[in-house]
Amino acid sequence: xxxxxxGAAGFIGAATSRALLERGEDVVGxxxxxxxxxxxxxxxxxxxxxxxxxNFPMAGLEGLAAGRPVVCTTRTGTADLLAxxxxxxxxAPDDPAALAAALRPYLADPAAAGxxxxxxxxxxxxxxxxxxxxxxxxxxxxxxxxxxAA
Numbered sequence: 001x002x003x004x005x006x007g008a009a010g011f012i013g014a015a016t017s018r019a020l021l022e023r024g025e026d027v028v029g030x031x032x033x034x035x036x037x038x039x040x041x042x043x044x045x046x047x048x049x050x051x052x053x054x055n056f057p058m059a060g061l062e063g064l065a066a067g068r069p070v071v072c073t074t075r076t077g078t079a080d081l082l083a084x085x086x087x088x089x090x091x092a093p094d095d096p097a098a099l100a101a102a103l104r105p106y107l108a109d110p111a112a113a114g115x116x117x118x119x120x121x122x123x124x125x126x127x128x129x130x131x132x133x134x135x136x137x138x139x140x141x142x143x144x145x146x147x148x149a150a
Contacts, residue, residue, distance in 0.1 A: 002026040007070070020113040022096040069116030071102045081127060087120035 003020050007013035008029025017027050037092035057078030063070045064081070072078040079090045089102035106113040126132065 002028045005029045007031055018096065018100065021099075061124065061128065063119040065128075067117035067121040069106045069113055069120055071099065071106070073099075081123065085119060085123055087116055087123045 003025050005013050005017045005020070005027055006029075007097050008027075008105065009031035012029065017029050020027050030065060057072075060070050060072055060076060060078035060081075064078075064087060070078060072082065072088070072090055073093040074090055075093050082088045082090050091098040091102050093127065
């Protein structure tokens with residue numbers, strides 16, 4: 001059974017969510033991202049994908065496109081996109097300490113989060129634009145056609 005945490009992007013809700021996740025609970029978090037305090041802090045708290053498996057989560061791509069650093073596990077398709085870059089971090093699944101350590105720099109240093117966010121937006125523009133995706137798909141089709149012709 002999942003635990004619903006309201007205000008999950010706020011200070012208390014994020015801490016509660018982390019504690020529940022560390023305990024092994026499944027957590028569903030919601031928040032309205034109002035401006036009671038800086039919404040960028042809340043958005044940064046939400047841009048983590050602690051999935052045990054997700055082929056290519058749209059939340060990760062949307063976070064990157066919105067200029068947010070993304071922290072995900074090695075079991076998401078987002079990990080391949082983030083590999084070797086500075087737009088976020090990739091951690092092992094089921095390792096709350098590693099997840100917390102990867103998130104800490106972005107939560108503690110708004111300038112670091114801003115730099116990673118700018119890199120994230122550039123990464124999406126470079127790797128996920130319609131032209132880039134179409135080019136990779138075309139390359140796969142050409143390779144398949146060449147193999148079939150051989």
